[in-house]
Amino acid sequence: MSITSVRGFNDILPGESELWRHIEETAWSVFRTYGFSEIKLPIVEKTELFLRSIGETTDIVEKEMYTFIDRHGDSVTLRPEGTAPAVRAFIERKLHTAPVTRLYYTGPMFRYERPQKGRYRQFYQLGAEVFGEESPRADAETLSMLMRFFGKLGVEGARLEINSLGDRNCRPAYKERLYNYLKERTGDLCENCLKRIDANPLRALDCKVPGCIEATREAPSILDSLCEPCAGHFEAVRRFLGLSGISPVLNPRMVRGLDYYTRTTFEITADTGLGSQNAVAAGGRYDSLVSELGGPDTPCFGFAVGIERLALIMKGAAPRKPLTVFVALGDEAVLKGVELVAAWREAGIRVVEDFSTGALKSRMRKADRLNADFAVILGDNELKAGTVTIKDMRKAEQADIEWDRAAGAISGGE
RNA sequence: GUGGACGUGGCUCAACGGUUAGAGCACUGGACUGUGACUCCGGGGGUUGGGGGUUCGAAUCCCCUCGUCCACCCCA
Structure with missing residues (x-):
């Protein structure tokens, strides 16, 4: 270890x-x-x-x-x-x-x-x-x-x-009364309470030993004193x-x-x-x-x-801002992505870029595992069109959105 | 500090003292060369918490130690 x-x-x-x-x-x-x-x-x-x-x-x-x-x-x-x-x-x-x-x-x-x-x-x-x-x-x-x-x-x-x-x-007067009360019943108290009587008799009141609970049942209440x-x-x-x-x-x-x-x-x-x-x-x-x-x-x-x-x-979970995973397909998309992702973060959106280059399938799986709310895909088709594909991972729906409108779609309505 | 239960892949757990310690989930690759959560097939992953002992042979029995949990003590 x-x-x-x-x-x-x-x-x-x-x-x-x-x-x-x-x-x-x-x-x-x-x-x-x-x-x-x-x-x-x-x-x-x-x-x-x-x-x-x-x-x-x-x-x-x-x-x-x-x-x-x-x-x-x-x-x-x-x-x-x-x-x-x-x-x-x-x-x-x-x-x-x-x-x-x-x-x-x-x-x-x-x-x-x-x-x-x-x-x-x-x-x-x-x-x-x-x-x-x-x-x-x-x-x-x-x-x-x-x-x-x-x-x-x-x-x-x-x-x-x-x-x-x-x-x-x-309190001193009450302590005295309680002390005298306890002194009468030392035979019923646990070892621990016997030690406590002198230093701090109040502690005997919340002892959980059955004998002590019984012995203090009739003890004077501090509220009366x-x-x-x-x-x-x-x-x-x-x-x-x-x-x-x-x-x-x-x-x-x-x-x-x-x-x-x-x-x-x-x-x-x-x-x-x-x-x-x-x-x-x-x-x-x-x-x-x-x-x-x-x-x-x-x-x-x-x-x-x-x-x-x-x-x-606690019953409730912590509130959570939506998370977006950005997936760029190809070198040109990577370059454009730098610009887009920076702008989204500037707007306060949580974005994680997937830097890997594997199959889109595995990259989508990664987005899913990261518990993403949205996956944003930028490939050749989108580059030509000036758009981005935004997939809502929860609803399993997707749409092509223009670059300058994308932030609104993934901000979670804030 | 006292008493008890338990430590096996990342997680949840199997394995009477007897082959190479298994399974599910997770991971990874493929079926499907731009689409996750479903299905099928393949793959990787272990000093059985650590140390010592008993034994031909220990995850399994014994001792020590570390850790987690439970109860007590007490407290947030």
């Missing part, structure tokens, strides 16, 4: 890359209508950024990061997610001088996990972050933007679940979502794997095609992260979409 790619690192080949481009272009066109601008972020950041933002006891930090010592002796990490770098840039580049900053980004993320369908070591996310909006309307509007994006792509069977994790004021402002915020988010025609499923047991979330969190899951990797998009509010990383107090809301997973559940 010759050299292969690294485990969990894939090539996105033609046939699939068109769909990716369509996803990204659709995202950009939708996000722009909500006032977002693109930010291009580096792929490598100082390791400390992720330790301090994602949280030292999270799975990502504990076992999934691609961390290296560079030649200077600094510890750097291939970004496992996009929010932390975006926040770093927001603070470092002083973007807070604008009243509101809305950013989107796309690109590869890296996590050292065992690959599975819809889960890779290098995977792609498309994300958006709103900086400086405390209003629950920001949560609702950003979520409805995401739903609109999914709708435009023809995603079906997506399910939106939301929860509120409270904030610095009310929210302080006045957090409860009001959450209620407003739901009200505004309703006004946008979105009715999320309330899931008080949903706990995200990153430490920086406050108040609203959400997850969009797909019910088909992804096995247990069914989370397609997720995000939430992180009102304390910017200040914790040394920036001014800035409430934020953001999300990330997994592009591989999105591509897997």
